[in-house]
Amino acid sequence: MPEEEKLVNYYSCSYWKGKVPRQGWVYLSINHLCFYSFLMGREAKLVIRWVDITQLEKNATLLFPDMIKVSTRSSEHFFSVFLNISETFKLMEQLANIAMRQLLDNEGFEQDRSLPKLKKKSPKKVSALKRDLDARAKSERYRALFRLPKDEKLDGHTDCTLWTPFNKMHILGQMFVSTNYICFTSKEENLCSLIIPLREVTIVEKADSSSVLPSPLSISTKNRMTFLFANLKDRDFLVQRISDFLQQTTSKIYLDKNISGSYISSDDEVFTRSSSLISASPHKSLSSESEGERQFNLNDNGIPTATQALMTMYRRRSPEEFNPKLAKEFLKEQAWKIHFAEYGQGVCMYRTEKTRDLVLKGIPESMRGELWLLFSGRF
Structure with a gap:
């Protein structure tokens, strides 16, 4: 084994070599599954890389109710008589998954920064490394x-x-x-x-x-x-x-605001300079023209009439409003509004089975952006 190989845990078990069981110890490390036995002057060794394993199964037979089957591309290996087969099998699955990710990721297996790292001169205890993996x-x-x-x-x-x-x-x-x-x-x-x-x-x-x-x-x-x-x-x-996490979050938000505020202040300076140049121009401002037009429109339509009231109450509906698709969208929107009123709206809403049913029935187009960000994890 290479010097940098890290042992996670080891368990007592029997390895079936042919028709004869060999009682010994199975050693689970970061990159290998190993077994060693020495009984009656006979030695048995087995070394399998996790990346070579194609299947892990927990089987039950009449002779041995608890047995783990390890399959590779060329052979099959059987282990039995475990003191705690559930813990052993769970750790095997975890280490095999890590090995698969190492194959898929070119950068290799990267440990969490929050977990304590191993030092070369001080080997880590087995229980501590297993705790980090858990x-x-x-x-x-x-x-x-x-x-x-x-x-x-x-x-x-x-x-x-x-x-x-x-x-x-x-x-x-x-x-x-x-x-x-x-x-x-x-x-x-x-x-x-x-x-x-x-x-x-x-x-x-x-x-x-x-x-x-x-x-x-x-x-x-x-x-x-x-x-x-x-x-x-x-x-x-x-x-x-x-409270500790809240304090860290508040400090992060305050730092982000200061950074973004510096960019906003520089943009404001550019905007004030451009606005001063516009105000200094001899041409007539567009705002006065728009105000005049707005005042003219208000004078025209400022006095309500009976005809206008009747038109708003008995207005002619366009053929698009009788479209069944639009009616369906309207019903979806109303259903979501009722749901928001009862369960809350936004990231902190109560997510229930009714929420799942509404998503399966379809999301209205007007709420698609908000709800997609909410339920896809991009909040």
Whole structure:
């Protein structure tokens, strides 16, 4: 093995070489799956690269209810008698997926910057490296679940309940906190989910606890929506973490405003110079002409008549208004407006099964830009 190879974990198991099982240890590293056994003076070694594996299966037979089958292009290997087969198989899948990404990405496997890096002279403990890989996998699942940016890192999650005003219930689920977002998803699939960017948060405060609502937490946003979470195990620590992330987000926004403000000020100088040149020209300004025309039009149509009132009430409709496509678009718009009034509008809206059904029925053309950005993760 090369010196830079990193061992993740190892497990006791049996490797079936022919019809005879060999009891030993399977070693899982970043790039290889290895097995070693030495019993009764016989040695058995196996080294397989993750990139050579074509399939991983967890099978069950009458003789061995738990068995892992590792398939390559040229052979098949069977492992059994695991103390914890679920953990072993999960780690195998994770390492195989990392190897596949390394093949697809020319730059190779890049570790998360937020995770501690290995030093050459001080080898890392197996449990610590496995913990880092688990953290990476959790962040990937978190980003995929809520369609978040690729650089978003999950800080932690906890069980809680969310008060939903549209059905007046406390929904059991999980709250996820990351660098730039607070998210929630219900235990029951597609019941309710939330995505709250920290840039939209204005107030995070602890509400009064009661027997009905223990350890509540209130989060308010800029669009005047308030979310009430409860049954939080470590509320004080959670509030502190959210406050730290809010402070970082506020400083980023302030820095971006200063940078953009410098560009805007330079543009304003150019605009003031050009406007001064226009005002100094001897020609008559266009604004006075437009004001005169506007005044003339007001004098013409300023006095209402009975004919105008009748025309507005009993106006002739164009043939386009009887188009079934336009009528269908109108019904879609009304359905979305009713949905927004009940579940909120914008990034922080309550996303329920009704939201999914409305998307499947079709998005109206007038709202396509807003809703596409909202549900595609480009918020």
